[in-house]
Amino acid sequence: MTTHEQTKRLLASDPFDFSEASRNLFLQSFKENALHHYKNHEFTRKLWDKLGFHPDQLKSEADLENVPGTMVHLYKEHEFCSVPKENLALVLTSSGTGGQKSQQFLDQESLDNVKALALTIHRSLGMASEQKYNYLCFTYDPAVANDLGTAFTDELLTNFTGKNEVYYAIQWNEEKKDFELNEAGVLETLKRFEASDIPTRILGFPALLFEIIERNNLTLNLGERSWLQTGGGWKSKADKEIPKKDFRRMIKERLGIPEEHQRDLFGMVEHGIPYVDCSKGNLHIPNYARVFTRSPYDLSLLKKGERGLLHFMCSYNFSYPAPSLLTTDYGRVGSCGCGIKGDTLILEGRAGVSKHKGCALKALELLKV
Ligand SMILES: [Zn+2]
Known part of the structure; x- marks a missing residue:
């Protein structure tokens, strides 16, 4: 079993420490993960090539904003996997409201990672x-x-x-x-x-x-x-x-x-990071992930506190190429006074794809790689 050292270091760190050193651990882990998917998953590589993104461009925290998001519905329609199927330890399936199934593929390392991070997050809360x-x-x-x-x-x-x-x-x-x-x-x-x-x-x-x-x-x-x-x-x-x-x-x-x-x-099956309430009832974002909100019209990055489509980033999964996942859920990034560091996730409902189809969503659906 391969071990990805940067990700191992990140997951051994405190999930709610957002010091510069800890934030850099996430950046390095994300880069390690993105490089793996770039090398091993053809769709992701072609998409990123087409959009002019390469994981080597990740040099500082601010560069994370430039990672293109892959639309969540693509994962429902295709079996995306970055390792040979025989290496998988678990396939997770969940049925959604629209009858479409969500799946996630986990090899042993990724399964161990998600179990470890879930425990660390719950323990920290x-x-x-x-x-x-x-x-x-x-x-x-x-x-x-x-x-x-x-x-x-x-x-x-x-x-x-x-x-x-x-x-x-x-x-x-x-x-x-x-x-x-x-x-x-x-x-x-x-x-x-x-x-x-x-x-x-x-x-x-x-x-x-x-x-x-x-x-x-x-x-x-x-x-x-x-x-x-x-x-x-x-x-x-x-x-x-x-x-x-x-x-x-x-x-x-x-x-x-x-x-x-x-x-x-x-949590979303395709993303896997648990966002869990603190004692005040606010969902906290751990340093094992980044959450951005984007305009439904042109996918431009919105400011903290502004309502938009949720864009999730994580680095623990080396078998499922969803490090940068653009969802059809609306939300905001907020803060909490409970003493736990970092931002919070405020959910504001699903962008019913048929009801509020923004231009960017439509455009992404049409994008053929
Ligand atoms: Zn809190």
């Missing part, structure tokens, strides 16, 4: 612990669905603390030959966890939890030491979405989980 927890996961049992992104994420997240019982709420129904939510099982499990001396951690989609609480008029006290970790957004339940601060207050009232123990996570 005070979420890892030796304490044993009872887990209620609103996802597929990874023993049955081991390539689904959310199941992988949950299995990964339960490993950041000691574990007592783990209950997976979405179970295989042999009669229907499909997965389904075992709601009766969830209610029984929550009551059992409430009575236990061991604190609870709930992992899952906010919409599912919200619906179960409402439908069953649930009021429990899981205790001050319990946590809720949400992810995946509201997806098809977007019409029911309630503001984060209202959701946090409701969970405190109905489940007894303190607001500072309620943490949301934003």
